[in-house]
Amino acid sequence: MRIEQVIEYADQLLYDQTGRHLNDLQSYIIQQSWQGRTYGQVATLAGYSEGHVKDVASQLWKLLSNALGERITKGNLRSRLINRIKRTLKKASAASFLSHSQTALTLDFIGREQSLTQLNSLCQRQSIVLIQGEGGLGKTTLARRYCQQFDRVLELLIAKEPGYISPVESVVEEWLRQHFNQSSSKDFGIALSRLKAQLEQHKNSVVLIDNLEPALDGNGQFATAHRRSVELLRVLSMTKTAIIITSRDRLCEPSLKVHHYRLPYLSLSAWERFFSAHLKQTRFGEQDLRTTVLKDMHSAYGGNAKAMEIVCMAAIEEFAGDLNSYWQAHKTNLLGSADLKNLIVDQIDRLRDLDAEAYKVFCRLGCDRASNQTLDSQPLTAEAIQALMWDIPLERQRRTLNSLCDHSILRRQKGHYRLSLAAIAEATVRSSQHD
Secondary structure (H helix, E strand, O other): OOHHHHHHHHHHHHHHHHOOOOOHHHHHHHHHHHOOOOHHHHHHHHOOOHHHHHHHHHHHHHHHHHHHOOOOOOOOHHHHHHHHHHHHHHHOOHHHHHOOOOOOOOHHHOOOHHHHHHHHHHHHHOOEEEEEOOOOOOHHHHHHHHHOOOOEEEEEEOOOOHHHOOOHHHHHHHHHHHHHOOOOOOOHHHHHHHHHHHHHHOOOEEEEEEOOHHHEOOOOOEOHHHOHHHHHHHHHOOOOOEEEEEEOOOOOOOOOOEEEEEOOOOOHHHHHHHHHHHHOOOOOOOOOOOOHHHHHHHHHOOOOHHHHHHHHHHHHHHHOOOHHHHHHHHOOOOOOOHHHHHHHHHHHHHHHHHOHHHHHHHHHHHHHHHHOOOOOOOOEOHHHHHOOOOOOOHHHHHHHHHHHHHOOOOEEEOOEEEOOHHHHHHHHHHHHHHO
């Protein structure tokens, strides 16, 4: 039984119980616990403290216990879930439970049908496809959905803290052992040759590298400690194995041919479908969603998938599904909840640490829009943005503009640039702290 099937099953259990999906850390805890790793090892690989991992795991086991009606622990997780899945499969055909066609998509995938089709098409022509976009846009969800069609998924979740990222040599060793029952080699070149041979033999495989940006430097190249990843990707691209990468940052390695797929925002109609599906059980379920309220919400959060889920659940919990009341209470403080703010601040902090000039321009964008009372999400021209670079030499201005795009702060569209209202709100706060 593949771990992807187990995580999907656990995710559906929690969603049915709580209305919320597994987050990245919860999914990773299940994956690593399934493989017999200790909390300390999970913490090291994921880039969190052991205490935090234990706290999250404890809450996760409680949620799964409530959903299944039996006590779930780290020790019995594997046996309990395998037994429950087998029982489920007796009641429903394996095909309907384990495989999802492109037309049988769950609520968490609303609005991404076309993106999945595009990704399938791209991966038939490109060796390495990087799904790029800001946090919460749905990069990992799309990548995992694509990977469901393969027998074998070689997955690497990059730790959020650079100091905790697993050495690429260890990754290759783990892949060889776990997926092919092969030993590795102390010689990295030999280990790569063995991996290449196995992938050429087992053709229905895919490589998924999730959350790549912590391994990259300010120029979009692998940091010094992770330079061997270039050789790994080069060898992988020599096979016919699809390589899917998700990242907030652009990957700019001259020796690698990488196709960047900039994941589009979710459309307003996707938001309408999502809200309609979730609000129909509330006393405001029959409200007309084709109103300026939902349109304003969609514009404010830039069609972000995670923001859509957070706002919808908050409207249900706080206002029984009354969107008008929810929006009246929150529209002047778009980043009032920690969940919404966290979608933005990590990437902005990363920009601050890697590119001081681009960060300065980002802050000025907030100040400029606030001072001109144009706090909106209308497109910006390159000239308007470069006008805020008066103290940056002309030869570096275009590079600074590109940096804002490469770090998924600005979105380039047909020669213009967009910044969501939520990002503008954060820029406005930071502008008072910067200049």
